[in-house]
Amino acid sequence: MDQTETAAKTIAKTDIREENERLILDSAEYVFAEHGFRGATMQMIADQAGLPKANLHYYFSAKETLYRRVVERIFTIWLGAAESFETSETPERALRTYIARKMEMSRTHRYGSKVWANEVMQGAPIIQDYLEVTLRDWTETRIEAIDRWIAAGRIDPINPRWLLYMIWATTQHYADFSHQIETLNDARPLSDAQWAEATETVSRIILRGIGLDPEASR
Amino acid sequence: MDQTETAAKTIAKTDIREENERLILDSAEYVFAEHGFRGATMQMIADQAGLPKANLHYYFSAKETLYRRVVERIFTIWLGAAESFETSETPERALRTYIARKMEMSRTHRYGSKVWANEVMQGAPIIQDYLEVTLRDWTETRIEAIDRWIAAGRIDPINPRWLLYMIWATTQHYADFSHQIETLNDARPLSDAQWAEATETVSRIILRGIGLDPEASR
DNA sequence: TTGAATCTTGACTGATTGGTCAGGGCTGCT
DNA sequence: AGCAGCCCTGACCAATCAGTCAAGATTCAA
Structure with a gap:
């Protein structure tokens, strides 16, 4: 001190x-x-x-060095936020929190998300190793957690993989396609209220969609 | 003749x-x-x-002329496939068909989808006018159709806009992030069975998610 | 066959851009 | 004050790339 x-x-x-x-x-x-x-x-x-x-x-x-550092930084932030997916919570709370954080990240880290999307779309020439190791491990762990919920009869029996992709896709869409979303919103950014409503709607559809009660976890 | x-x-x-x-x-x-x-x-x-x-x-x-033609062609195909969203059908069938077609398009038009995503991510410098006119009109029409379903009590009262974005995001994710998906699938493309299962899972979660019975429309 | 229209292509050019480098400046310690 | 280590930058260079052009090849109708 x-x-x-x-x-x-x-x-x-x-x-x-x-x-x-x-x-x-x-x-x-x-x-x-x-x-x-x-x-x-x-x-x-x-x-x-x-x-x-x-x-x-x-x-x-070099330019590529700089680019690599940018992508690595984004990936780190992204994984950090993803830690919230705690297996100890109820499915309702775990999913709700995870979706809310990812939506928040789409709002605050729009550019990072776009760089990531770009990198992956072009076949991940720089960060392929991250996909193969870190992302794969993370994904497998979460799939196991979701499978336990299914085995316990807490949610509908769906393939957890497609559920995860759905959450990633939907939340990241608000960052990656922000320009399109704003164009369809009279060329204005989404307001606080709209972000809240979108987050709630996404959570609700997914929770109900796998057999949970959205009201139980609000 | x-x-x-x-x-x-x-x-x-x-x-x-x-x-x-x-x-x-x-x-x-x-x-x-x-x-x-x-x-x-x-x-x-x-x-x-x-x-x-x-x-x-x-x-x-010029290179830009070529690029513009590529993007225009994709947009046309995309809108064509989107026509299936017929307001006269039941919500179950309309949504199921729409999701299935978009998933199919993600499989058959992976590259087109990526070009489109790239263009929009970079602020649609070339096809901004399409977003402002054609896409907006299309979107407004579908929102009205969904609002009628809500008014008739056929689906839950959600903001149709977030539902549409969810469908776009989820289905296009399978094209735009195909590399990531294949990496997480042991570096192999999704099989026919996996595509079918993913399509069914996406449809099911969304239908249930807005209060429809997925079994009623299989 | 002929000739006009369309198609093909190797060689070239000007502009852009990633990266270098040498020399100058600043900061803080002794 | 003096000096050592870090920081800054204008000017430059080599490579890449979109686009041009002039001359040749092909096609097809008459």
Whole structure:
């Protein structure tokens, strides 16, 4: 605790690097999302960050390095949020919480979601190993949890895989297709009330859809 | 009817153009889907089509012209398939048919779906007018139809907009994220049986989710 | 067969862009 | 003040790529 000042100084020194890297990563995430990997230029990212292009190359040796860091960061955040899917909860609460968090993430991490979608659509050239190991493990664990609910007769017997895909698809749609959604909403972003209503509707349809009572967990 | 021969001849003449344009459009759809607009090069598309690059420019003046034609073609096919959403049918049959067709399209038009997703994710720079007019009209009509079902007490009172987005998201996910789905399926494409099961599961969850009996419409 | 229209293509060009580099600046410690 | 380590950046280069062009090949009607 009394290291605070020293720590502050030390951090302040290295903070230039830390802070600039974050600034560049944020800018890159935005530009990659809006233009794709090849459509994004280092110049665009530099402009977005308010730095000269050569400075980007001081922190990130190559465009692909920068891109990889962006995608890895997104994946980490995404998995973190997914931890909420706790097997100890009731199915109602577990699913409701998971859907709500993913909807929230679609709202707050729109650009990250788009970069991820882009990467996967193009065959995951950069993060294939994450799909094969981390995502697969996560998925298998959740499938087992859902299968236990089915075995216990708590939800309808459906293949958990298609249920998970449905949740991913629906929630991420609000980030990836935000432009289309806003166009169909008189060119305006969804309001707080609309986000709440959409989240509630998605939860309700899915809960009822697998034989749960949506009212029991509101 | 007796113009057949003459017509065949006439067509055969112009068929070189017709056929090459289709070949190029197909190749372009594939390459644009796998690499995005900027990531795709005219050379890649030419190689895919088995033609020299200069020949592409004989049929399509610019890369953007070619891209626009690809996106327009996809949109047309997509709307065509969507016609099945007939207001005269029962909600069960209308939704079941619509979901089944969209799932089928995700299987047969994977690349087209990806190009569309890419275009919308990047803010629809090319086909914004289609979103504002054609897609909006289509959506409004379907929302009215669903609202009538609600008013008649045939389905639960939910906002039809979120229901439509859910159907779009879920079905298109199988095309756009096919790589992820195949990775999680031991690196193999979904089998006929898996496609059928996924389609049935999606339909069932959505139908039950809005208060319909899935068994009534199988 | 002829000739006009359509189709084909290798070679070229100008513009864009990722990445380099050398030299200059800043910060904080002694 | 002096210096060492990090940070910054304008100018440049090589590679890539969309698009052009002029000359040749093919097709088909008369």
